[in-house]
Amino acid sequence: MSTIDLHGKTWAEALSDFIDFYNRIAAPGRASAPSLDVVHGYGSSGVGGVLRKRFRAFLEKYPNSLQYQHGEDVDGNAGHTLVLPMKRLPDTGGLLAEQVWEYCENPRTVAKITGRFRRYGDPQVQQAIRTLQKQGRLRLVTKGRFKEYLAA
Numbered sequence: 197m198s199t200i201d202l203h204g205k206t207w208a209e210a211l212s213d214f215i216d217f218y219n220r221i222a223a224p225g226r227a228s229a230p231s232l233d234v235v236h237g238y239g240s241s242g243v244g245g246v247l248r249k250r251f252r253a254f255l256e257k258y259p260n261s262l263q264y265q266h267g268e269d270v271d272g273n274a275g276h277t278l279v280l281p282m283k284r285l286p287d288t289g290g291l292l293a294e295q296v297w298e299y300c301e302n303p304r305t306v307a308k309i310t311g312r313f314r315r316y317g318d319p320q321v322q323q324a325i326r327t328l329q330k331q332g333r334l335r336l337v338t339k340g341r342f343k344e345y346l347a348a
Contacts, residue, residue: 199233206316207250210236212288216250216260222281229281238275252277261285292316293324297333303344 201218202210214234222229239245256265261283267276286294292313299312306325313321327344328334335348 197231197233199235202247202251203233203235203237205247206315207247208288210247210251211254211291215220215288215291216287218279218281219284219287222261222284224284232279232281233276234279235276248274248277255279258285289320289324289327292320293327296321296324297328300328300334300345300347303337303339303346305342305344309345 198217198221200214202213205213216303218232221232225344230270234251236247236251237245239248252264252266255262255277261281262285263280263282265278266274267278270278296309296313299309302327304312304323309325310321313324315326325334329345333348334345337344
């Protein structure tokens with residue numbers, strides 16, 4: 197079993213580190229991928245940490261790529277999650293594009309989009325917008341004097 201510790205990281209850092217680590221383990225050509233022990237911590241508030249909640253919500257989106265078990269169901273420790281890789285996950289650039297696309301369900305200006313996803317940095321957010329436009333999944337609409345993006 198391989199272990200990755202995400203303590204002390206922001207969600208963006210933790211997600212990027214996890215996906216890189218996961219995709220190395222789930223690389224094509226490997227006979228079988230070992231299970232992963234992802235240590236995210238329980239959270240200091242006593243009601244579960246941000247990393248734990250976001251990480252588990254992220255895992256729920258990929259039932260065809262992985263299986264997982266909550267640590268509390270395995271050994272009573274809610275500070276980790278066991279993950280069994282089945283196939284590679286999309287890289288973080290692809291994930292950002294998906295988040296931008298979901299956010300643009302209602303028309304949004306570039307300023308709103310970059311503000312919402314500022315933790316990724318403006319260049320990456322703008323690249324995600326361009327990628328979505330090229331794919332035909334995001335279109336530019338004019339609302340009064342504002343130019344906004346809307347998911348197609």
